[in-house]
Amino acid sequence: MLTVVIGWFCGMPLFAQEVLPPAMKAQRVDYCIHCHKTLSGQMGVAVGEWEKSVHAKRDDNCNICHGGNPDLNDKKAAKDIKFGFAAKRNNYNSVQLCGRGGCHASTIGLFKMGPHYVALGKKGKPECVDCHGAHEILPPKVKFIKTGVCVQCHTAGVVEKTIASLEKLEQNIADLEKNIDYLISKNAEARDILAKLIDVRNLYRQLVHVMSTREFQHTKREIELQLNDLLEKSQSRLLVVRRLDINYVVTMLLGFLVVIVFMIFTIRTFARRSD
Ligand code: HEC
Ligand code: HEC
Ligand code: HEC
Ligand code: HEC
Known part of the structure; x- marks a missing residue:
């Protein structure tokens, strides 16, 4: 009171x-x-x-x-x-x-x-607004970070290095998401990778918000290892799906060719008969 x-x-x-x-x-x-x-x-x-x-x-x-x-x-x-x-x-x-x-x-x-x-x-x-803004808050991206604030306490070199490594993680996560979307759209198994991606995203969210030396030594390394593993896994499944795709296209083309040859053959036969 x-x-x-x-x-x-x-x-x-x-x-x-x-x-x-x-x-x-x-x-x-x-x-x-x-x-x-x-x-x-x-x-x-x-x-x-x-x-x-x-x-x-x-x-x-x-x-x-x-x-x-x-x-x-x-x-x-x-x-x-x-x-x-x-x-x-x-x-x-x-x-x-x-x-x-x-x-x-x-x-x-x-x-x-x-x-x-x-x-x-x-x-x-x-504070939060230095990375997200106060009013025009959009889905977060590393490039929104106002580095002019960071250099008040860190050297430009440290800030550049930090931003570059965060951007790399961001890009790898985006690539992995794209692979998962593609696999799902082709009804291929991706649930296991998706579940692990959620864990990785949580670690990434932890890294950018705690931002301590320890996080940059341990959590960042952990995220990189897991992302590499998941990217490899998704890539090899993509290859299988794409190979199936190619087989499908080749089969279709061959089928098409057979139909055309058959049609030409029939037309020529009729043409000869009516001569
Ligand atoms: C050093 C920059 C930085 C600071 C400071 C920061 N954030 Fe973030 N924040 C990010 C980045 C980068 C992401 C994207 C992480 C991701 O994709 O998971 C993020 C993600 C988020 C998300 C998740 C958005 C979603 O997709 O669901 C929320 C919520 C959030 N921040 C809130 C806050 C709040 C509240 C504060 C202040 C306590 C804060 N942030 C401080 C950089 C920052
Ligand atoms: C009838 C007009 C009017 C209404 C209603 C109004 N504001 Fe304001 N607000 C102002 C003006 C004018 C200022 C500029 C400062 C001043 O003259 O007091 C201001 C200032 C502010 C500021 C700047 C900080 C400060 O303390 O001066 C914030 C934030 C703000 N308003 C938020 C709000 C929110 C949130 C509401 C609704 C709960 C609201 N305003 C309702 C007219 C209004
Ligand atoms: C997501 C949270 C959020 C919402 C929603 C929001 N504000 Fe703010 N607003 C802030 C923060 C945080 C600041 C401090 C900005 C800074 O530090 O740069 C601020 C600053 C301001 C200021 C500048 C004066 C000051 O206190 O620094 C005004 C005026 C203002 N807000 C008005 C509004 C009005 C009007 C709306 C609705 C249209 C609104 N805000 C919606 C978080 C918000
Ligand atoms: C007011 C001063 C201040 C500002 C502004 C500031 N930091 Fe820091 N930052 C610190 C302190 C203090 C630490 C603790 C570690 C240390 O002593 O270097 C730290 C630690 C860090 C670390 C982990 C330590 C390392 O060097 O590996 C990173 C990364 C970092 N800050 C990035 C940023 C970024 C990005 C921004 C801009 C959004 C920012 N900082 C803004 C004071 C600041």
């Missing part, structure tokens, strides 16, 4: 909560969007960026992260502290915003295990 009163009095929460309360659902009109759409600068830009995001597709609106009451068409009342409003301006970082109501708990758990969470407490960097 005292926390709320002091927080309300100062216009900012003094004792940041570990997990912010879940977002409210707008009853009819979502006034956060309705009002911010009309604003200029960053206040309005956020709407256009959010509209392209994975969150907008799920109807996860502004308040899913920022909190506040979307039923009130008043900039102050909507952001009253009693509705759990949180923004960068009142000292909330993106780890807190992304974790509102228990969202992304497992990813946040991983991030908190690593050295970057400690760095965030001391220097305010790096």
